Structures are given as C-alpha cells and as structure tokens.
Amino acid sequence: MSARSISLPRAASPLHDRPTFRRLDLVDPYLLIATLLLMAYGLVTTYSTSYEDVAAGDPVQFILRGAIFTFLGIVTMVAVAYFDYAWFGTFAPLLYLATLGLLVLVLVIGHNVLGGQRWITIAGQKFQVSEFAKVLMIVVLAKYFADRHDKIGSPLVLAGALVLLGPAFALVYRQPDLGTSLVFVVIFFGMAYLAGARPWQLASLVAIGLGAFPLIWGLLQGYQKSRLTAFLNPYADPQGAGWNIIQSLIAIGSGQATGKGLTAGTQSPLGYLPIAESDFVFAGLAEDLGFLGAVILFALYVVLLVATLRIGFRSRDPFGTFIAAGVFSMLAFQLVVNVGMAMSLMPVTGIPLPFISHGGSSLLSVCMALGILQSVSMRRDASRLRS
Numbered sequence: 001m002s003a004r005s006i007s008l009p010r011a012a013s014p015l016h017d018r019p020t021f022r023r024l025d026l027v028d029p030y031l032l033i034a035t036l037l038l039m040a041y042g043l044v045t046t047y048s049t050s051y052e053d054v055a056a057g058d059p060v061q062f063i064l065r066g067a068i069f070t071f072l073g074i075v076t077m078v079a080v081a082y083f084d085y086a087w088f089g090t091f092a093p094l095l096y097l098a099t100l101g102l103l104v105l106v107l108v109i110g111h112n113v114l115g116g117q118r119w120i121t122i123a124g125q126k127f128q129v130s131e132f133a134k135v136l137m138i139v140v141l142a143k144y145f146a147d148r149h150d151k152i153g154s155p156l157v158l159a160g161a162l163v164l165l166g167p168a169f170a171l172v173y174r175q176p177d178l179g180t181s182l183v184f185v186v187i188f189f190g191m192a193y194l195a196g197a198r199p200w201q202l203a204s205l206v207a208i209g210l211g212a213f214p215l216i217w218g219l220l221q222g223y224q225k226s227r228l229t230a231f232l233n234p235y236a237d238p239q240g241a242g243w244n245i246i247q248s249l250i251a252i253g254s255g256q257a258t259g260k261g262l263t264a265g266t267q268s269p270l271g272y273l274p275i276a277e278s279d280f281v282f283a284g285l286a287e288d289l290g291f292l293g294a295v296i297l298f299a300l301y302v303v304l305l306v307a308t309l310r311i312g313f314r315s316r317d318p319f320g321t322f323i324a325a326g327v328f329s330m331l332a333f334q335l336v337v338n339v340g341m342a343m344s345l346m347p348v349t350g351i352p353l354p355f356i357s358h359g360g361s362s363l364l365s366v367c368m369a370l371g372i373l374q375s376v377s378m379r380r381d382a383s384r385l386r387s
Contacts, residue, residue, distance in 0.1 A: 026377055027374055027378060028307055028311055028374060031308065031373060034307060036074075037300050038301070039073065039363075041297060041300065041355065042070070042356045042358075043063060043066050044262070046062050047066075048262040050063070050268075050277045050358065062277060065358075065360070066358060073363045074367070076364055076368055077370055078371065079371065080368055080374075081374035082375070084379060085379065086319070088143075089139070089146065089319050092140050095139055096136070098136070099132075100167055102129045103129060103172060106119070106120055106129050106171075107174060107175065110175075127360070127361045130177055131180075131362050131364075132365045135372075137165065137184060138191070138330065141191050142319055142323045144160065144164060145191060145322045146318040146322055152192075152197055153196065153198055158197060161188060162205075165184060165185075169181050169184045169185070179350045182333075182337075182349065183334065190326060191322050191325045194322065228347040230244075230245060230347075231344045231347050245344045247273045247280075248273060248343075248344070249283075250272070251267040252283050252286040252287065254266075257291050258290040258292050259287065259289040259292070259293055260290075264288065265288045267283070273287075278357045278359060279341075279348070279352070279357070281353055282338060282339050282353055282356070285297065301335055304331065305331060311377045312328070312376075314380050316380050320379075323372055323376060330369070331366070334351050335354065
C-alpha cells in the first residue's frame with residue numbers, strides 16, 4: 001500500500017478555512033454529554049467495585065488512577081478533535097505501518113500478564129497496544145473504502161480490505177487476544193456494509209468463516225476452548241471454567257431493582273467475582289446499582305451510538321462517514337459482548353466495557369476515536385445541513 005494509492009484530497013467545505021475555535025458550535029452536544037456522563041459513571045463504578053478490595057491498603061488507588069486517565073482521556077479527545085481529520089487519511093499508510101510495528105513490538109518486549117503478552121511499558125505505565133490498534137485500523141480501513149467507495153461492489157475491493165486487516169488481526173490473535181481480534185472483524189463488517197458492500201458478499205465471507213471454524217477451533221488453546229463453551233452450561237464445571245459466569249449471575253441477580261448500594265456489594269469483596277473492575281464490571285455495577293443502574297447505563301450508550309451514526313451521516317465526505325461506521329461497530333460490539341458474557345449469553349472473551357471497565361488503554365483509545373468523530377462533526381458542511 002503506497003501513499004499515492006490512498007491519497008485523500010481535501011474536501012471542499014465552507015468551514016475549512018474557518019478558525020478552529022469558531023467551529024465549537026458544530027461540536028456534537030449529544031456525543032459530548034454522553035461521553036462525559038459515561039466517564040463519570042465509570043469512575044463511580046470503579047470506586048464502588050474496587051473499594052472493598054483495596055481497603056487493607058490505599059482505598060482510593062483505583063479511583064485516583066481512574067480519575068487521572070479520565071483527565072488524560074478528555075485532553076486526548078479535545079486535542080484530536082481540534083486536529084483536522086483529513087490529515088489522518090493523508091497519513092493512513094504511516095499509521096498502518098506504525099500499528100503493525102507496535103503490535104510486533106508487543107510480541108518482542110511485551111509483558112506477559114494472565115497468560116497474555118499484550119502490554120508494553122512507557123514511562124512506567126503499562127499500555128495495551130491492541131486497544132489503540134483498533135482505532136488506527138478504523139482510520140486505515142475508512143481511508144481505503146473512501147478511495148474506492150464507487151466500486152465497493154467489486155470482490156477485489158473487499159479482498160484488499162481483508163489483506164490490510166489480516167496482519168493486524170493475526171498479530172493480536174498471536175498475543176493471544178481472541179476478543180480484540182474479533183473486534184477487528186466486526187469493525188470490517190460494519191464499515192464494509194455502510195460502504196456499500198452487497199449483503200451476499202458479506203454473507204459469503206461469514207460462510208467461509210464458518211466453514212473454516214473446525215480449523216480455527218483446532219488452533220485455540222485449551223483454556224480458550226473452555227472459556228468459549230462454558231457459557232452454554234456453566235454449571236457443568238462450577239469450580240472451573242464456569243466459576244466466573246456463575247458468580248457473575250449471582251452478582252447481577254442479587255442487585256435486584258435498585259442494587260445494594262455503592263461499595264455494599266459482596267461478590268467482589270469476598271473474592272467470588274473475579275476481575276470485578278474490568279472483565280466483569282457489569283456484574284459489579286448491577287449488584288451495586290441494580291436494574292435501574294443498568295437501564296441508565298444502556299440509555300447513555302444508546303445516546304452515544306445514535307450520536308455516532310448522526311455524525312457519520314452528516315459528514316462532508318465518505319471518509320468521515322466510514323470512520324463513524326467503524327467507531328459505531330467497535331463500541332456496539334464491545335457493549336453487547338461484555339454485557340452478554342456477564343449474563344451468560346455469550347462466551348467469555350475479556351472484551352472491556354467502554355468507559356466502565358477500569359483500564360487506561362481502553363479509555364484513552366475510545367477517547368481518541370470519539371475525538372476523531374468530533375473532528376468530523378466540527379468540519380461538516382454547515383450550509384448543506386441548513387438546506
């Protein structure tokens with residue numbers, strides 16, 4: 001892939017030469033408000049689910065760390081929003097090479113935690129590169145589809161996108177990180193569909209994937225197979241692969257309508273609910289805040305996702321539209337899978353819940369993606385919207 005082959009001419013816009021500060025009236029308010037409220041919700045959930053676990057030491061270490069990354073996330077979102085998103089398309093080849101380089105670096109010098117080599121240390125802080133790789137690949141694929149949106153029906157165009165995606169998918173899977181690698185696949189399908197790929201083409205790709213499933217299954221590690229099948233009947237192995245799911249169901253059910261109250265949950269403090277601040281954060285939230293707390297969370301996500309699509313359809317060019325499609329696919333998939341695995345509706349894959357799961361890399365990467373969306377919103381063609 002050469003820089004010439006994916007060059008992106010600047011889209012004509014009456015706002016292009018307008019000073020950036022005067023575009024603030026074009027910031028999407030729904031996306032901004034939903035983002036800030038979800039950040040606040042994440043801090044409250046982190047405090048509630050982790051407080052009792054760290055009471056013997058520093059009772060605020062998790063919330064303090066979360067607050068720091070929330071501040072950094074807001075700074076990241078603002079900085080990226082002020083940056084003209086067209087330049088991301090211009091530098092898409094370099095972003096692609098940087099993505100692959102960082103993923104290779106993780107396999108060479110990364111830290112192995114809980115059986116996965118997914119983190120590198122920068123300035124004393126661990127970062128999960130695959131979280132940022134998702135956002136960068138959205139930009140790369142959006143640029144690829146934007147340059148070819150008039151011939152997306154060609155099988156060669158879809159094949160080219162898969163060739164671009166393949167190395168990143170393989171490197172993330174090699175870490176191993178099955179959950180994040182599946183996010184890449186969903187991002188591809190969401191963007192390809194909005195770009196105009198024919199349903200039969202996407203269905204054919206799904207059929208090919210299903211046909212290759214026996215081979216893929218044979219490549220999985222034993223613990224991965226156990227985690228993927230445990231949700232079907234967690235009580236078949238209640239002390240092993242089914243333990244996490246069973247405890248998650250107990251936590252969700254015990255929250256009832258309004259929850260036990262902040263820091264009043266028992267599953268996490270007693271050591272029954274594993275990784276309550278990350279993988280199974282929804283179970284901890286449901287235990288403390290109940291059904292009402294979950295409904296509020298879902299309502300905020302709906303606003304966020306609708307605002308994402310709204311920005312995409314208002315974009316001045318296909319590049320911005322496809323970026324929105326990729327971000328929507330990423331966020332929606334992570335929401336469905338994380339909540340689904342907590343409720344024993346989907347396999348346990350370790351996919352974080354955006355804004356709510358405790359993790360600096362996840363939060364910063366999502367803020368980066370939403371910053372790009374705000375950049376798209378701030379540079380849309382206002383005259384077209386008024387017509």
